[in-house]
Amino acid sequence: MKISSLQNPKIKSAVKLRKRNERDSSKLFIIEGYTELMRANLVNVEIIELFLCPDLFLKKMDKKQIEKINCDNTFFCSKSVFEKISYRDCPDGFFAIAKQKRLDMSFLEKEIDNFKNPFFLVAESIEKPGNLGSILRSCDGAAVDAMIVCDACTDVFNPNVVRASIGTLFTQPVIETSTEKLVSFLKKEKIKIVSATPHTNEVYTDSDLTGPVAIVVGTEHCGLSEKWMNLCDIKIKIPMLGIADSLNVSSSATLLLYEVLRQRNA
Amino acid sequence: MKISSLQNPKIKSAVKLRKRNERDSSKLFIIEGYTELMRANLVNVEIIELFLCPDLFLKKMDKKQIEKINCDNTFFCSKSVFEKISYRDCPDGFFAIAKQKRLDMSFLEKEIDNFKNPFFLVAESIEKPGNLGSILRSCDGAAVDAMIVCDACTDVFNPNVVRASIGTLFTQPVIETSTEKLVSFLKKEKIKIVSATPHTNEVYTDSDLTGPVAIVVGTEHCGLSEKWMNLCDIKIKIPMLGIADSLNVSSSATLLLYEVLRQRNA
Numbered sequence: 001m002k003i004s005s006l007q008n009p010k011i012k013s014a015v016k017l018r019k020r021n022e023r024d025s026s027k028l029f030i031i032e033g034y035t036e037l038m039r040a041n042l043v044n045v046e047i048i049e050l051f052l053c054p055d056l057f058l059k060k061m062d063k064k065q066i067e068k069i070n071c072d073n074t075f076f077c078s079k080s081v082f083e084k085i086s087y088r089d090c091p092d093g094f095f096a097i098a099k100q101k102r103l104d105m106s107f108l109e110k111e112i113d114n115f116k117n118p119f120f121l122v123a124e125s126i127e128k129p130g131n132l133g134s135i136l137r138s139c140d141g142a143a144v145d146a147m148i149v150c151d152a153c154t155d156v157f158n159p160n161v162v163r164a165s166i167g168t169l170f171t172q173p174v175i176e177t178s179t180e181k182l183v184s185f186l187k188k189e190k191i192k193i194v195s196a197t198p199h200t201n202e203v204y205t206d207s208d209l210t211g212p213v214a215i216v217v218g219t220e221h222c223g224l225s226e227k228w229m230n231l232c233d234i235k236i237k238i239p240m241l242g243i244a245d246s247l248n249v250s251s252s253a254t255l256l257l258y259e260v261l262r263q264r265n266a
Numbered sequence: 267m268k269i270s271s272l273q274n275p276k277i278k279s280a281v282k283l284r285k286r287n288e289r290d291s292s293k294l295f296i297i298e299g300y301t302e303l304m305r306a307n308l309v310n311v312e313i314i315e316l317f318l319c320p321d322l323f324l325k326k327m328d329k330k331q332i333e334k335i336n337c338d339n340t341f342f343c344s345k346s347v348f349e350k351i352s353y354r355d356c357p358d359g360f361f362a363i364a365k366q367k368r369l370d371m372s373f374l375e376k377e378i379d380n381f382k383n384p385f386f387l388v389a390e391s392i393e394k395p396g397n398l399g400s401i402l403r404s405c406d407g408a409a410v411d412a413m414i415v416c417d418a419c420t421d422v423f424n425p426n427v428v429r430a431s432i433g434t435l436f437t438q439p440v441i442e443t444s445t446e447k448l449v450s451f452l453k454k455e456k457i458k459i460v461s462a463t464p465h466t467n468e469v470y471t472d473s474d475l476t477g478p479v480a481i482v483v484g485t486e487h488c489g490l491s492e493k494w495m496n497l498c499d500i501k502i503k504i505p506m507l508g509i510a511d512s513l514n515v516s517s518s519a520t521l522l523l524y525e526v527l528r529q530r531n532a
Contacts, residue, residue, distance in 0.1 A: 039509060130396065138517050140508030164514070171509045205528050239527065242406030243305060243437045248430070251404050251520040254513060258521055261505065262471050 003051075004078040010049065011077075014085040014097060020155050027100045029157035031167075032086060034058075034094045037069050039167030046099040047071040053082035056093035071096065087159050100157050103175045105185060108146060111173075115145045117264070118191050120214040121257060122182065124150045124228060126249060127220055132156065133164025134250035135217075140168035142257035148175045148214075150182055183231050186214050193232040195224050196252055198245050200235035207236045209260045217253045269317075270344040276315065277343075280351040280363060286421050293366045295423035297433075298352060300324075300360045303335050305433030312365040313337040319348035322359035337362065353425050366423050369441045371451060374412060377439075381411040384457050385526060386480040387519060388448065390416045390494060393486055398422065399430020400516035401483075406434035408523035414441045414480075416448055417491075449497050452480050459498040461490050462518055464511050466501035473502045475526045483519045 003011060016022040017030050028048070031040050040047065050071040054061070056079065066074075077085070085095055112118065121144050126132045132154050139147045149156060156174055186193050191212040196204075209215075216232065218224030223246070229235070238252055246252065269277060282288040283296050294314070297306050306313065316337040320327070322345065332340075343351070351361055378384065387410050392398045398420050405413045415422060422440055452459050457478040462470075475481075482498065484490030489512070495501070504518055512518065 042509070134514040134517060137510055138513055140510050141504065141506045141513050143507035166510055168508060168510050238407065238524070240407045241409035241527075242434060243308070244403055244406050244432055244434050247404055247407050247520060248400040248516065250514065251400060251517055254517040255520055255524055258504070261507075 001074070002076045003081050006081060006084055008081070010075060011081055011085055014051065014095070017097065018087060018159055020158070023100070023155060023157055028097050029100050029162070030087070030159045031096045031098050031162055032088055032091070032094065032159065033163070033167075034092055036162060036167035037094050037096055040096075040098060040170045041069055043170050045101070045170050047096045048073060048099060049097040050074045051077050051082065051085060051095040053077045053079060053091070053093040055079050056082060056091050058092050069096070088163070103173055105175065105177045105181050107173060108175055108185060112189055118189070118212040119144050119260060120146050120148055120191070121253060122148045122150055122214050122216040123253070124179065124216060124224060125153050125219045127153045129154050129158040129160035130164045131220065131248070131250045133161040133169070135253045136161070136165035136168050136172070136174070138250065138254040138257055140172055142261050144172070144257065146173040146175050148177060148182060150177060150179050152176055153219075179225070179227050183227075192234065193228075194256070195228050195232035195235045196238070196256055197223055197229065197235050198237055198240065200237050202234065202236050204236040204238055204256055204259055207234060208263070210263050213260060215253070215256045215260065217249055217256070220249050267340075268342045269347050272347060272350055274347070276341060277347055277351055280315075280317065280361070283363065284353060284425060286424070289366070289421060289423055294363050295366050295428070296353070296425045297362045297364050297428055298354055298357070298360065298425065299429070299433075300358055302428060302433035303360050303362055306362075306364060306436045307335055309436050311367070311436050313362045314339065314365060315363040316340045317343050317348065317351060317361040319343045319345060319357070319359040321345050322348060322357050324358050335362070354429070369439055371441065371443045371447050373439060374441055374451060378455055383530070384455070384478040385410045386412050386414055386457070387523060388414045388416055388480050388482040389519070390445065390482060390490060391419050391485045392515060393419045395420050395424040395426035396430045397486065397514070397516045399427040399435070401519045402427070402431035402434050402438070402440070404516065404520040404523055406438055408527050410438070410523065412439040412441055414443060414448060416443060416445050418442055419485075445491070445493050449493075458500065459494075460522070461494050461498035461501045462504070462522055463489055463495065463501050464503055464506065465495075466503050468500065468502050470502040470504055470522055470525055473500060474529070476529050479526060481519070481522045481526065483515055483522070486515050
């Protein structure tokens with residue numbers, strides 16, 4: 001089907017999904033971009049509507065490549081219509097509406113015995129979708145067993161999380177829970193809780209991160225809450241040799257995740 | 267002086283500085299935020315106009331604290347006026363217009379003998395101001411001798427670079443130059459050129475980064491250009507164990523910078 005009117009109700013619904021309350025009530029979200037859609041497809045994210053604009057494709061796409069995206073409701077859009085639904089600076093002609101699938105603590109409780117040497121990243125109350133997405137991308141790179149979002153400020157299905165994660169949001173388990181539930185689980189499972197903070201003398205590279213571990217990073221402005229500072233097993237810091245007292249939260253998370261890898265492979 | 271009209275020409279000029287052509291022609295730029303202004307002040311960035319909105323201050327500020335910001339032209343703004351000039355989500359009531367001071371290769375040529383063990387980060391054609399600012403913040407943390415911006419796409423005085431760098435833009439040397447000039451300088455000074463790319467088998471932690479070194483990272487979309495791939499001394503990669511083939515560029519830069527620190531301190 002072709003859509004060339006900006007007033008088409010499908011287009012209006014798609015635009016509305018940028019807002020959290022629309023996503024919460026419909027349990028739907030937006031995926032934009034060919035790479036992101038391919039990754040969603042790999043893990044059977046349920047795509048319910050696909051909007052394409054061949055005029056914007058970055059390279060020639062044959063029918064087969066497009067058909068890889070498993071969706072029965074495909075709409076071909078004019079450039080102006082596509083530019084209305086797109087939330088990117090440089091749209092590539094691929095946009096979809098998909099069903100949210102959320103995981104909670106029951107996933108971890110069920111899967112914990114399948115993790116050889118549990119490796120988690122915990123993000124507490126991250127505010128900026130771009131940071132959350134970028135942390136997800138690093139979690140994918142370092143192959144954590146799960147990323148756990150605690151006391152979330154940002155919806156993990158925010159379009160900017162999807163974008164900054166480049167679709168790695170779909171390909172790894174992302175658990176949403178509260179600090180209370182998570183801490184009691186980690187304690188029970190004897191997983192070392194490692195809080196990243198400037199307020200310690202222990203440098204991250206000197207700390208033993210080879211066993212079961214949960215790396216915890218906190219908000220952009222205030223760092224970790226008192227709860228995590230008090231309940232953790234160790235606190236580690238990243239040396240700050242300049243004038244600033246911390247790195248960007250996604251940079252910090254990446255450093256600590258890859259330090260775990262380095263130590264485990266040493 | 268008090269400003270309560272949105273039509274005040276000072277306010278109009280301040281808003282215009284968000285645009286690159288206005289910054290280029292006036293050689294001025296915007297600094298917003300108390301922390302950022304304090305850092306600018308530390309290194310004598312020349313502040314020519316200061317706009318304050320006490321109603322928005324996050325905490326009580328006494329006269330002394332404000333006078334630390336060295337500026338003869340201070341304007342007190344109403345909330346609505348301040349919200350017009352601010353480019354932040356949560357303005358803190360501090361905003362200034364300052365003079366740009368740019369460094370080129372002559373700075374490096376003059377200073378090179380003062381660097382004990384030269385340590386540079388080279389960013390080629392980074393597009394997103396947020397990434398460039400976040401890389402600057404990590405350069406400050408790892409205490410590089412200079413950050414070098416090659417073949418820039420993004421103005422280093424873009425307000426979002428200032429913001430994401432949290433003022434570390436001011437406190438370290440930032441050199442702007444071309445790839446050609448920089449490569450010939452690095453070769454002459456026998457500084458090892460280390461390109462970060464997925465297209466190599468050498469893992470970053472296995473590579474000797476203890477001597478004079480320039481870590482080179484490339485654009486968000488395409489990575490490093492052919493030039494840097496061909497002219498570098500070594501190529502190193504970050505292990506990617508998931509589905510994505512690279513990290514966010516500022517995460518990659520941070521990992522490599524701190525690997526230099528780790529090796530040098532080992």
